[in-house]
Amino acid sequence: MDRRNFLKIAAVSSAAAALDGCGKPENHLIRFIPEEELIPGVAQRKPGVCTQCPAGCGIQVRVMEGEAEVTRHGQVGLLSMGLAKKLEGNPDHPVNRGKLCAWGQAGLQVTYHPDRIRFPLRRSGPRGSGEYQEISWDEAIKDLSSHLSSLKSPGKASPVAFLTKPLHDHCGVLIEQFLAALGAPPAVKFEFFEQTVLRRANELSFGHHQLPTFDLANSNYVMSFGADFLGTWNSPVSQNLGYGTMRQGRPGLRGKFVQVEARMSQTGANADEWINAKPGTEGLLALGLAHVILSEKLRPAEAAGEAGARIEDWSKGLPDYAPEAVSKLTGVEASRIQRLAREMAAHAPAVAIIGGASLAQTNGLANALAANALNALLGSVEKPGGVFFTPQPPIPGLAARKEGASVRELCGGILAKSTPVEALLIYNANPVFASPSEWRVREALEKVPFIASFGSFVDETSILSDLILPDHSYLESWVDNIPESGTTQAVASLAPPAMNPLHHTRAMPDVLLDVAHQLGGDVGKALPWKTYGDMLQAAFDPLRSHPGSTSAKTADDFWSEVQDKGGWWSAGITKSPAMRAANPSIAPVKVSAPQFDGAAQEYPFNFLPYASQQFLDGSLAHLPWLQEMPDVVSTAMWGTWIEINPQTAERLGIQQGDLVEVASQHGKLQAPALLSPGIAPEVIAMPVGQGHEHYGRYASERGANPIKILAAQVEPQTGALAWSATRVKVKPTGQKGKLILLGGGLRESPREFHHR
Amino acid sequence: MKRQWGMVIDLDRCTGCEACVAACHAENNIATVGDDQAAKGRTMHWIRVERYWEGEFPDVRLRYQPVFCQQCADAPCESVCPVYATYHNPEGLNAQVYNRCVGTRYCGNACPYNVRFFNFFNPVWDKPLNLQFNPDVSVRSVGIMEKCTFCIQRIKTAEIKALAEKRELKDGEFNPACVQSCPANAMVFGDLDDPQSEVARLAQSNRATKLLEGVGTEPNVICLRSVS
Numbered sequence: 006m007d008r009r010n011f012l013k014i015a016a017v018s019s020a021a022a023a024l025d026g027c028g029k030p031e032n033h034l035i036r037f038i039p040e041e042e043l044i045p046g047v048a049q050r051k052p053g054v055c056t057q058c059p060a061g062c063g064i065q066v067r068v069m070e071g072e073a074e075v076t077r078h079g080q081v082g083l084l085s086m087g088l089a090k091k092l093e094g095n096p097d098h099p100v101n102r103g104k105l106c107a108w109g110q111a112g113l114q115v116t117y118h119p120d121r122i123r124f125p126l127r128r129s130g131p132r133g134s135g136e137y138q139e140i141s142w143d144e145a146i147k148d149l150s151s152h153l154s155s156l157k158s159p160g161k162a163s164p165v166a167f168l169t170k171p172l173h174d175h176c177g178v179l180i181e182q183f184l185a186a187l188g189a190p191p192a193v194k195f196e197f198f199e200q201t202v203l204r205r206a207n208e209l210s211f212g213h214h215q216l217p218t219f220d221l222a223n224s225n226y227v228m229s230f231g232a233d234f235l236g237t238w239n240s241p242v243s244q245n246l247g248y249g250t251m252r253q254g255r256p257g258l259r260g261k262f263v264q265v266e267a268r269m270s271q272t273g274a275n276a277d278e279w280i281n282a283k284p285g286t287e288g289l290l291a292l293g294l295a296h297v298i299l300s301e302k303l304r305p306a307e308a309a310g311e312a313g314a315r316i317e318d319w320s321k322g323l324p325d326y327a328p329e330a331v332s333k334l335t336g337v338e339a340s341r342i343q344r345l346a347r348e349m350a351a352h353a354p355a356v357a358i359i360g361g362a363s364l365a366q367t368n369g370l371a372n373a374l375a376a377n378a379l380n381a382l383l384g385s386v387e388k389p390g391g392v393f394f395t396p397q398p399p400i401p402g403l404a405a406r407k408e409g410a411s412v413r414e415l416c417g418g419i420l421a422k423s424t425p426v427e428a429l430l431i432y433n434a435n436p437v438f439a440s441p442s443e444w445r446v447r448e449a450l451e452k453v454p455f456i457a458s459f460g461s462f463v464d465e466t467s468i469l470s471d472l473i474l475p476d477h478s479y480l481e482s483w484v485d486n487i488p489e490s491g492t493t494q495a496v497a498s499l500a501p502p503a504m505n506p507l508h509h510t511r512a513m514p515d516v517l518l519d520v521a522h523q524l525g526g527d528v529g530k531a532l533p534w535k536t537y538g539d540m541l542q543a544a545f546d547p548l549r550s551h552p553g554s555t556s557a558k559t560a561d562d563f564w565s566e567v568q569d570k571g572g573w574w575s576a577g578i579t580k581s582p583a584m585r586a587a588n589p590s591i592a593p594v595k596v597s598a599p600q601f602d603g604a605a606q607e608y609p610f611n612f613l614p615y616a617s618q619q620f621l622d623g624s625l626a627h628l629p630w631l632q633e634m635p636d637v638v639s640t641a642m643w644g645t646w647i648e649i650n651p652q653t654a655e656r657l658g659i660q661q662g663d664l665v666e667v668a669s670q671h672g673k674l675q676a677p678a679l680l681s682p683g684i685a686p687e688v689i690a691m692p693v694g695q696g697h698e699h700y701g702r703y704a705s706e707r708g709a710n711p712i713k714i715l716a717a718q719v720e721p722q723t724g725a726l727a728w729s730a731t732r733v734k735v736k737p738t739g740q741k742g743k744l745i746l747l748g749g750g751l752r753e754s755p756r757e758f759h760h761r
Numbered sequence: 762m763k764r765q766w767g768m769v770i771d772l773d774r775c776t777g778c779e780a781c782v783a784a785c786h787a788e789n790n791i792a793t794v795g796d797d798q799a800a801k802g803r804t805m806h807w808i809r810v811e812r813y814w815e816g817e818f819p820d821v822r823l824r825y826q827p828v829f830c831q832q833c834a835d836a837p838c839e840s841v842c843p844v845y846a847t848y849h850n851p852e853g854l855n856a857q858v859y860n861r862c863v864g865t866r867y868c869g870n871a872c873p874y875n876v877r878f879f880n881f882f883n884p885v886w887d888k889p890l891n892l893q894f895n896p897d898v899s900v901r902s903v904g905i906m907e908k909c910t911f912c913i914q915r916i917k918t919a920e921i922k923a924l925a926e927k928r929e930l931k932d933g934e935f936n937p938a939c940v941q942s943c944p945a946n947a948m949v950f951g952d953l954d955d956p957q958s959e960v961a962r963l964a965q966s967n968r969a970t971k972l973l974e975g976v977g978t979e980p981n982v983i984c985l986r987s988v989s
Contacts, residue, residue: 046896069896071892071894071896073889073892074888074889088892088893089893090893090894090895090896091787091788091895091938092787093941093942094941094942101944103941104780104942104943104944104946105780105784105942105944106778106780106783106942106944107778107779107780107782107783107784108783109780110780110783110784110786110787110942111783111787113787113893114890114893117889117890117891117892117893118890119887119888119889119890235776235777235778235945236776236778241778241944242944245776245778245944245945246944246945246946248774248776248945249771249774249776249944249945249946249947250946252771252773252774252988253771253773253774253985254946259773259988269821269823271776271777271778272776273823274777274812274822274823274824274825275776275777275825277989279819279821279822280819281818281819507889507892618778618779629793629890630783630786630787630793631783632793632796633793633794633795633799633804634779634782634783634786635779635782635806635809635810637777637778637779637810637812637825638777638812638823640811640812642796642799642804643795643796643799644796650818652818682814682816682817682818682821683814683818683821683823684818685818685819686818702887707796743796743800745796745799745800747799747804747806747809748811748812
């Protein structure tokens with residue numbers, strides 16, 4: 006840009022800033038001079054909170070002065086501003102201790118993504134066409150407010166629905182307060198790899214409705230039933246940290262790790278012993294181990310306590326789960342079950358982990374309860390080397406989190422005309438992509454007269470919206486997070502914006518507050534804060550009186566110290582609240598065999614969709630660094646594939662890279678075959694995450710989406726989708742598929758390197 | 762002060778999570794090449810995690826091996842470069858001088874580890890992805906070889922800082938991006954010539970081995986064998 010243009014923009018901008026710049030920071034035009042604290046060439050480290058997955062790691066943002074091309078009032082200009090250059094783990098954060106995973110590293114590309122929505126949009130073409138026109142923020146907020154106020158009718162429930170990913174922060178609190186003030190039902194939370202089953206099981210077994218935390222660093226024996234805890238499950242960075250210490254961090258002591266699953270995951274590859282059990286029989290195996298421990302009196306039976314009481318016949322020593330009987334159902338030899346049980350009991354502290362596909366079965370809850378009972382029997386609950394529950398920080402208002410309807414219930418209600426929804430607000434949830442076809446999510450959402458979305462990207466769900474109010478990225482806004490697991494300290498992470506917004510976006514909670522104030526009345530009164538930052542300050546202040554990571558006495562000192570540190574955490578290890586007695590009205594459970602959709606004769610294979618190491622549930626598929634990061638088990642990039650056992654492939658006449666068709670009773674898809682020695686002959690596996698229709702230039706029209714052929718089977722006691730309970734058939738198409746492998750073309754193979 | 766930068770990777774800790782791969786891309790302005798070029802084997806993973814299958818189902822094992830420039834003491838890439846673009850620096854690194862490189866790709870052919878990457882085209886960053894560029898690392902152009910530098914920009918920054926503060930560099934004071942990120946603490950970086958350093962201590966382990974040791978490259982990356 007030349008000097009003349011620069012001056013022109015500077016003049017326009019400063020005039021505009023003088024007119025409407027007061028009050029809200031978002032209304033200020035980005036400064037033309039470098040921010041004062043930034044010295045060109047010198048990096049600053051600002052705290053942040055990672056929002057790429059639910060784990061909630063603390064990060065440090067490396068900010069340096071740079072020149073950004075931005076558009077203001079239709080004019081393009083170069084602005085000197087602080088830019089995020091690199092993300093690292095926050096060394097003090099109790100969850101990740103300075104470490105960060107690949108998803109966290111790639112988070113920079115969220116802020117700088119070329120397909121981010123840069124300003125508010127109003128739909129100008131037919132719904133779903135993706136045709137939008139730019140509008141101003143004033144118009145956008147007025148539009149949303151007038152829609153919501155027109156739907157108010159005293160005495161009746163508000164026909165407004167809010168659809169969001171599960172939020173472990175004050176945005177979630179704000180949304181619930183907003184909805185309550187409107188008289189609308191609680192928010193509908195959606196994520197594909199939901200953890201409903203495990204939370205429910207932990208509530209029944211231990212009185213904690215939350216995900217578990219494992220003290221792997223002190224374990225001597227870890228048995229994981231299908232949990233990809235070093236890759237995609239729960240709190241991967243904290244679990245990697247503990248795992249590393251378990252293996253080589255204690256001189257002279259090395260913990261053993263056993264993985265049970267039907268398809269070797271990134272985690273399973275690290276196991277000393279890898280055990281193939283039939284899908285959905287993991288709980289049976291756990292009870293088989295418990296049977297041996299009980300019958301050989303390796304541990305006292307009463308050690309099982311409340312957890313054991315959830316399993317039928319626990320007190321009688323589980324007569325139905327003798328190794329021989331369990332062996333028939335699981336496919337694991339009886340002698341091996343005996344040996345594993347003896348090993349586990351002898352190598353205290355030992356811990357069982359269950360997660361992933363084991364819980365996405367029709368018997369998922371029983372599987373989880375069985376693993377919990379095994380932990381109780383081993384004496385590993387809230388003991389070093391065992392399973393813990395992260396205490397929640399003493400912030401009033403957090404406890405009042407409400408359970409909303411599920412997406413399945415919402416869409417069913419809309420289609421049956423039993424749930425009136427006149428307006429739908431969507432925040433970072435994409436059920437149109439990530440739900441089985443049978444739920445008819447798209448069809449249901451299309452019936453809603455008005456949809457507004459706050460997301461930063463156009464995806465399969467937000468493309469249905471009439472109004473888009475684009476959010477800041479998580480580096481540009483106030484972020485907070487209350488980790489559900491991954492640490493034994495109570496943690497409330499917090500960070501102010503690390504950089505100014507790049508585009509003409511606004512933070513979702515601030516928009517919600519603006520709308521509430523425009524609506525006035527009860528809604529305005531219920532949400533008194535001017536900005537989300539004000540709300541956070543008020544919410545965090547009660548922590549000042551608790552012993553923790555800050556010693557500041559005054560409210561102002563405390564607030565600035567919390568911002569500098571990236572949050573507040575309790576001093577040392579806090580004890581989680583005493584375990585509540587389990588609900589006695591629940592009858593003891595029996596682990597029965599899993600049910601699958603599709604007759605075995607016609608659909609001979611168990612279909613296993615799994616969380617992608619690259620993209621989790623597909624919400625990270627838009628980031629090019631992750632597209633080009635090879636999946637470590639297959640080494641594949643930029644696509645999807647179908648994992649198939651080499652013997653099965655030979656029988657079906659399928660070779661590596663052949664395009665094959667996978668069909669269930671509910672749909673079919675095509676993808677290239679990847680012959681993998683680490684998968685059971687009767688199982689077909691496929692990563693979730695690709696197959697987007699709309700999700701930016703790097704993800705759209707790439708690969709296939711396995712979710713779309715899943716049966717809408719649920720775990721009956723929780724209503725959670727049993728995404729691992731579908732059977733499929735497979736046939737070659739006669740064509741070649743596009744399979745891009747990093748491992749394909751390497752000349753040298755240092756295989757001899759691994760000799761023992 | 763004479764130094765020999767080196768690294769130890771504990772394969773018993775490495776879980777194959779690839780945090781190092783993403784961290785390296787972010788730190789070193791490494792371009793993504795897209796699916797068509799990736800299919801031709803032209804991706805530029807300065808660090809990659811190789812995986813090796815052993816056995817047959819169900820008695821199957823899969824092993825991970827992070828591979829990146831081994832910063833060889835006797836590096837085959839150095840002796841073949843006609844323009845001294847690749848040379849041995851005083852701190853024991855195989856350095857690559859981008860603006861000397863004329864793109865003969867001899868070094869890439871000579872390297873037994875496949876860790877040198879050629880820019881077949883000028884790299885493309887769709888705007889505004891370019892705003893992420895680390896200003897401490899130059900962006901390479903078409904016709905240039907590139908490779909892992911042990912994050913030499915971080916080494917230099919730390920050395921200059923220590924010099925300005927009139928003190929010695931402390932062991933573990935800084936780390937390359939991959940080491941800093943590694944969630945399982947599988948990687949340790951430091952001065953192999955300093956007997957007090959963590960990396961020198963770990964290099965004495967009875968599990969210590971080097972990648973393709975037999976070809977005589979004398980790597981400065983030491984791998985600790987997996988136990989099981």
